[in-house]
Amino acid sequence: MKNFLGFKNKKSKENHEITLDMQSIPKHIAIIMDGNGRWAKEKNLPRTLGHKAGVETIREIVKESTRLGIKYLTVYAFSTENWKRPADEVNALMKLLVEYLKKEVTELNSQGVVVKHIGDISKLPKICQEELNKAYEMTKNNNGLTLNLALNYGGRNEILHAIKNISNEIKKGNLTYTEIDEKVISKHLYTVNIPDPDIIIRTAGEQRLSNFLLWQCAYSEFWYTDTKWPDFKKTDLQKAIYDYQNRDRRYGGLK
Numbered sequence: 001m002k003n004f005l006g007f008k009n010k011k012s013k014e015n016h017e018i019t020l021d022m023q024s025i026p027k028h029i030a031i032i033m034d035g036n037g038r039w040a041k042e043k044n045l046p047r048t049l050g051h052k053a054g055v056e057t058i059r060e061i062v063k064e065s066t067r068l069g070i071k072y073l074t075v076y077a078f079s080t081e082n083w084k085r086p087a088d089e090v091n092a093l094m095k096l097l098v099e100y101l102k103k104e105v106t107e108l109n110s111q112g113v114v115v116k117h118i119g120d121i122s123k124l125p126k127i128c129q130e131e132l133n134k135a136y137e138m139t140k141n142n143n144g145l146t147l148n149l150a151l152n153y154g155g156r157n158e159i160l161h162a163i164k165n166i167s168n169e170i171k172k173g174n175l176t177y178t179e180i181d182e183k184v185i186s187k188h189l190y191t192v193n194i195p196d197p198d199i200i201i202r203t204a205g206e207q208r209l210s211n212f213l214l215w216q217c218a219y220s221e222f223w224y225t226d227t228k229w230p231d232f233k234k235t236d237l238q239k240a241i242y243d244y245q246n247r248d249r250r251y252g253g254l255k
């Protein structure tokens, strides 16, 4: 028996078919979308065409995440370190972001997606800030998937930002030193009100975090693939979820 999503209800790998347990779909998936440049190089294309192909993958993965009932999808689109790239590439990424938002937001809205961002967007070109704010305003009352775009995002920068804000609240008398706990810190991160990621996926073979969601991934499950982001398909997402569903999460405790 297959359920309405086309998957069997119990876990199995029969006939190479991925069968997901629809009762334990992860709430939050975060993705380090790596390998756009290498994908383009392999094809003798400019790196920017790798990023353009990467946008197509975002489109497919958002659709699949919505179909699977995932609540939060965070994608690492531009890190605080990515400013070190040549200006042409940085500009192309900003342009792709604007094009993506202008072209997709109506469709995302009709799918019930909330389009949010994390990171210090005040350093992005004005047009990017405007389109991000417009997208959020249009979609903020939806109750489907939250697509969380990490832009000028860095985990250390986020923690620093939280420490400064907490210190400021102490200075203003709104908070005391003894009241600071993990919840207070979480509340001052860009991801406020978003649960910690259940899985962090990284494409293109590297096995590192690259300053992504440092606080939030304390107990996230990691999943790596050699597949480069432009080649990442919905079946790869399903594989990651399948592996996640077969892991034993103990959060430092015992079963």
Ligand code: FPP
Pocket: 033, 034, 035, 036, 037, 038, 039, 051, 052, 054, 055, 058, 076, 077, 078, 079, 082, 093, 096, 097, 098, 100, 149, 204
């Ligand atoms: C990593 O590949 C990818 C990035 C730094 C940017 C990701 C951006 C996109 C997929 C498109 C723009 C985003 C939106 C939301 C419209 P890399 O360039 O580091 O690849 P490489 O390691 O093979 O060089």
